[in-house]
Amino acid sequence: MSVRAAIWGEKAEAIEESLKAVDEDLFRYIRDFAYEEVLARPGLDLKTRELLAITALIALGSPKELATHLEGALRVGATEREVRETILQSALFLGFPRALAAMKLFQKVLKGRGAPHEGEG
Amino acid sequence: MSVRAAIWGEKAEAIEESLKAVDEDLFRYIRDFAYEEVLARPGLDLKTRELLAITALIALGSPKELATHLEGALRVGATEREVRETILQSALFLGFPRALAAMKLFQKVLKGRGAPHEGEG
Amino acid sequence: MSVRAAIWGEKAEAIEESLKAVDEDLFRYIRDFAYEEVLARPGLDLKTRELLAITALIALGSPKELATHLEGALRVGATEREVRETILQSALFLGFPRALAAMKLFQKVLKGRGAPHEGEG
Amino acid sequence: MSVRAAIWGEKAEAIEESLKAVDEDLFRYIRDFAYEEVLARPGLDLKTRELLAITALIALGSPKELATHLEGALRVGATEREVRETILQSALFLGFPRALAAMKLFQKVLKGRGAPHEGEG
Amino acid sequence: MSVRAAIWGEKAEAIEESLKAVDEDLFRYIRDFAYEEVLARPGLDLKTRELLAITALIALGSPKELATHLEGALRVGATEREVRETILQSALFLGFPRALAAMKLFQKVLKGRGAPHEGEG
Amino acid sequence: MSVRAAIWGEKAEAIEESLKAVDEDLFRYIRDFAYEEVLARPGLDLKTRELLAITALIALGSPKELATHLEGALRVGATEREVRETILQSALFLGFPRALAAMKLFQKVLKGRGAPHEGEG
Structure with a gap:
C-alpha cells in the first residue's frame, strides 16, 4: 500500500x-x-512520522493540512491518547494558543470520524 | 529517574x-x-517525545534548545538514524533551510559526543 | 477575583x-x-499583561485566541486607544499584514461589544 | 497612476x-x-515586488492579505504561470503545507477573476 | 528628547x-x-511600548534587536522585574524555548550594564 | 550549467x-x-527566483542560508540595488527587525566579495 x-x-x-x-x-x-x-x-514508523507532522503543522498554524494529518495519524495506528499527548506537549514548545487551536481541531476531527454518514463505519 | x-x-x-x-x-x-x-x-514514550521536541525546535529555529534535545533524544534511546529521519522529514513541512541548519547542528552534536574529553566515554 | x-x-x-x-x-x-x-x-499589572498577550498573538497569527485577549484587555481596563496603539506598533515589528488582520478583528470585537444583545450593556 | x-x-x-x-x-x-x-x-519593477510580497505572505500564512497580492500580481502584469512558479518555489523554503494552502487560494482567486459578474470583464 | x-x-x-x-x-x-x-x-507610554517590543522580538527570535530593546526598556524606566515578567509571560504564548533564550540574553544585558568599563556608570 | x-x-x-x-x-x-x-x-528567471529565496529566508530568519542566496542573487545577475530593494520591502511584510538583520548580513556579504583574497577578483 x-x-x-x-x-x-x-x-x-x-x-x-x-x-x-x-x-x-x-x-x-x-x-x-x-x-x-x-x-x-524506512527508519521511522509511519505513526511516529504522523505525530511529527502534527507537531510541525501546529507550529505552522495551518488548520486544513493539520486536519489531514490528525486523521492520518489515527489511520496509521496512533491512538486518540497519543495524538492528545502530541498536542499537549506542543504547548511547551509552541505556546498554549497553538496547542489549544490544535486540540479544538482534533475534537472536530474525532466528531467527524464518529459520524456514520462519513462512510468510515 | x-x-x-x-x-x-x-x-x-x-x-x-x-x-x-x-x-x-x-x-x-x-x-x-x-x-x-x-x-x-505517560501515554507517549520519552523517545517519541524527544523527536517531537526536535521537530518543534526546528520550527522555532532555536539552535541552543535544539542541541539540548538532539542530545536528549540520543540519551533516551533514539538512534542516530531516527534523529536523522526526524530532521529529513522536517524539510517537507518547514522547508529545506530549517532542515539543513538542524542537520548541521546534529553533526556537531554527534562529534561532541564522540570526543572522550567530553566526559561521556 | x-x-x-x-x-x-x-x-x-x-x-x-x-x-x-x-x-x-x-x-x-x-x-x-x-x-x-x-x-x-504580581510585578506587572493585568492591563499591561493583556497588551503583551495581544502582541504575542498577533505574532502567532491566531485569530480566535487573539479575539479572547482583545476583549480581555478591554475588560481589565485598557482603553480602545491603548489596544489600537498596541496593534499599530506591531506593524513595525511583525509587518503590516499581521497588524491589519488584528485591527480588522478588533473592529469586529468592538462591534460585538456594542451590541446590547451580547448582554454586556 | x-x-x-x-x-x-x-x-x-x-x-x-x-x-x-x-x-x-x-x-x-x-x-x-x-x-x-x-x-x-524605483529599483525593482512592480511585478517583481508583487511576487516578493506573495512569498512573504505565504511565510506569514495570512490568507486575506495574500489574496490581495495574488490578484495584485496579475494586475501589474505577472502571468498566471509566474505566480504558480512563485508559489511552487515557496515549498522549498517554507514547506509544502504553506505552498499548498497558497495554491488553493490562488485557484479561488483565478475563478473569481474569471467570473464576469465580478465586473472585470 | x-x-x-x-x-x-x-x-x-x-x-x-x-x-x-x-x-x-x-x-x-x-x-x-x-x-x-x-x-x-501618544496613547501608550514608552515603557509599555518597549515591553511590547520585547514580546514581538521574542516571537521573531531576533537576538540583536531584542538586546537593543531589553536595554531600551530599562532606559525608559522599566524595572528589571518588569522585564523578567514580560519574558516569563512570553513562555505561555510563544513557548519555553523562546522565553529561555530571551532570559539568557537579558542576563547578559544586565551584566553588561553593571560593568563600569561599559561607560554607563 | x-x-x-x-x-x-x-x-x-x-x-x-x-x-x-x-x-x-x-x-x-x-x-x-x-x-x-x-x-x-522555466517560467521564472533565476534572478527573480533568488530574490524570492531571499524574501523567504528573511521570513525564516536563517542567516547562513540567507547569506548563500544573497551571494547567489548577485552571481545570477541581480544588482546590489535590486537586493537592497528586496530587503527594504521585506520590512513592510515581515517587520523592521528582520529587514535590518538581513541588511547587516548583506553588508558583510558585500565586504567579503570585495576582498581579493576571497578568490573572486
Missing part, C-alpha cells in the same frame, strides 16, 4: 483529484517526493 | 545550575511544569 | 465549559498554570 | 474605504508609507 | 552611524517612521 | 562536499529536487 493510501485512507481518491485540479506539478511533487519518497523512508 | 535526568544526562547538574542563575522562577516552571509534569506524562 | 474571571468576564463559565470539553488536562494547565500561576503573578 | 491603483485595480476605492473604517492611522501608514513610499520605490 | 535618544541612550550616536552605514534608506525609515512617528505616538 | 553552479559559483564544490558530509540523503534531495528540479524550472 502506498504511503498516501495509508494516511489519506478512504479520502485518497478525492484528495488526489482535488490536488491535481489545484496544480499538477505541485500535486506531483507532493505525491512523488513528499509522500512516496520522504514519508515512505 | 526524573525526566530531566533522563534527557539532560550527565549535564543535568550543570544545566540546572545555569537555569537557576538565569531566573529562579523560569527555572522552576521549566523543571516542575515542562519536564516533570508535561514531558513526564 | 480570579485572573480568568477578570479576563473572560461574563463569558468565563462558557469558556471553561468549552475548554473542559476539548481536553480536561489542557484545560487544567491553561487554568492552573497559564492563568492562575503565570498571568496572576 | 498610484501604486495602490495599480495593485488594487477596480477594488481600490472599496479597499480604501474599508481600511479607513478599520483605523484611520493604520490606513494612512499603509497608504503613504507602505504603498506610496516603499512599494513605489 | 527624541524617542531614539530615550531608547538608545548613550549608544544613540554609535547606533545611528552603524545603521547609516548599513543602508541610508532603511536607516531613514527606521528613524523617521519606526521611532519618531510610530513609537513616538 | 547546473542551477547550483550558477548560484553557488566558485564555492560550489566546497558547498557540495560540506553538504554531503552532513547527510548524504539530505544533500541528494537539496541537489536533485530543490536545485535541479524546482529552482531549475
Whole structure:
C-alpha cells in the first residue's frame, strides 16, 4: 500500500483529484517526493512520522493540512491518547494558543470520524 | 529517574545550575511544569517525545534548545538514524533551510559526543 | 477575583465549559498554570499583561485566541486607544499584514461589544 | 497612476474605504508609507515586488492579505504561470503545507477573476 | 528628547552611524517612521511600548534587536522585574524555548550594564 | 550549467562536499529536487527566483542560508540595488527587525566579495 493510501485512507481518491485540479506539478511533487519518497523512508514508523507532522503543522498554524494529518495519524495506528499527548506537549514548545487551536481541531476531527454518514463505519 | 535526568544526562547538574542563575522562577516552571509534569506524562514514550521536541525546535529555529534535545533524544534511546529521519522529514513541512541548519547542528552534536574529553566515554 | 474571571468576564463559565470539553488536562494547565500561576503573578499589572498577550498573538497569527485577549484587555481596563496603539506598533515589528488582520478583528470585537444583545450593556 | 491603483485595480476605492473604517492611522501608514513610499520605490519593477510580497505572505500564512497580492500580481502584469512558479518555489523554503494552502487560494482567486459578474470583464 | 535618544541612550550616536552605514534608506525609515512617528505616538507610554517590543522580538527570535530593546526598556524606566515578567509571560504564548533564550540574553544585558568599563556608570 | 553552479559559483564544490558530509540523503534531495528540479524550472528567471529565496529566508530568519542566496542573487545577475530593494520591502511584510538583520548580513556579504583574497577578483 502506498504511503498516501495509508494516511489519506478512504479520502485518497478525492484528495488526489482535488490536488491535481489545484496544480499538477505541485500535486506531483507532493505525491512523488513528499509522500512516496520522504514519508515512505524506512527508519521511522509511519505513526511516529504522523505525530511529527502534527507537531510541525501546529507550529505552522495551518488548520486544513493539520486536519489531514490528525486523521492520518489515527489511520496509521496512533491512538486518540497519543495524538492528545502530541498536542499537549506542543504547548511547551509552541505556546498554549497553538496547542489549544490544535486540540479544538482534533475534537472536530474525532466528531467527524464518529459520524456514520462519513462512510468510515 | 526524573525526566530531566533522563534527557539532560550527565549535564543535568550543570544545566540546572545555569537555569537557576538565569531566573529562579523560569527555572522552576521549566523543571516542575515542562519536564516533570508535561514531558513526564505517560501515554507517549520519552523517545517519541524527544523527536517531537526536535521537530518543534526546528520550527522555532532555536539552535541552543535544539542541541539540548538532539542530545536528549540520543540519551533516551533514539538512534542516530531516527534523529536523522526526524530532521529529513522536517524539510517537507518547514522547508529545506530549517532542515539543513538542524542537520548541521546534529553533526556537531554527534562529534561532541564522540570526543572522550567530553566526559561521556 | 480570579485572573480568568477578570479576563473572560461574563463569558468565563462558557469558556471553561468549552475548554473542559476539548481536553480536561489542557484545560487544567491553561487554568492552573497559564492563568492562575503565570498571568496572576504580581510585578506587572493585568492591563499591561493583556497588551503583551495581544502582541504575542498577533505574532502567532491566531485569530480566535487573539479575539479572547482583545476583549480581555478591554475588560481589565485598557482603553480602545491603548489596544489600537498596541496593534499599530506591531506593524513595525511583525509587518503590516499581521497588524491589519488584528485591527480588522478588533473592529469586529468592538462591534460585538456594542451590541446590547451580547448582554454586556 | 498610484501604486495602490495599480495593485488594487477596480477594488481600490472599496479597499480604501474599508481600511479607513478599520483605523484611520493604520490606513494612512499603509497608504503613504507602505504603498506610496516603499512599494513605489524605483529599483525593482512592480511585478517583481508583487511576487516578493506573495512569498512573504505565504511565510506569514495570512490568507486575506495574500489574496490581495495574488490578484495584485496579475494586475501589474505577472502571468498566471509566474505566480504558480512563485508559489511552487515557496515549498522549498517554507514547506509544502504553506505552498499548498497558497495554491488553493490562488485557484479561488483565478475563478473569481474569471467570473464576469465580478465586473472585470 | 527624541524617542531614539530615550531608547538608545548613550549608544544613540554609535547606533545611528552603524545603521547609516548599513543602508541610508532603511536607516531613514527606521528613524523617521519606526521611532519618531510610530513609537513616538501618544496613547501608550514608552515603557509599555518597549515591553511590547520585547514580546514581538521574542516571537521573531531576533537576538540583536531584542538586546537593543531589553536595554531600551530599562532606559525608559522599566524595572528589571518588569522585564523578567514580560519574558516569563512570553513562555505561555510563544513557548519555553523562546522565553529561555530571551532570559539568557537579558542576563547578559544586565551584566553588561553593571560593568563600569561599559561607560554607563 | 547546473542551477547550483550558477548560484553557488566558485564555492560550489566546497558547498557540495560540506553538504554531503552532513547527510548524504539530505544533500541528494537539496541537489536533485530543490536545485535541479524546482529552482531549475522555466517560467521564472533565476534572478527573480533568488530574490524570492531571499524574501523567504528573511521570513525564516536563517542567516547562513540567507547569506548563500544573497551571494547567489548577485552571481545570477541581480544588482546590489535590486537586493537592497528586496530587503527594504521585506520590512513592510515581515517587520523592521528582520529587514535590518538581513541588511547587516548583506553588508558583510558585500565586504567579503570585495576582498581579493576571497578568490573572486
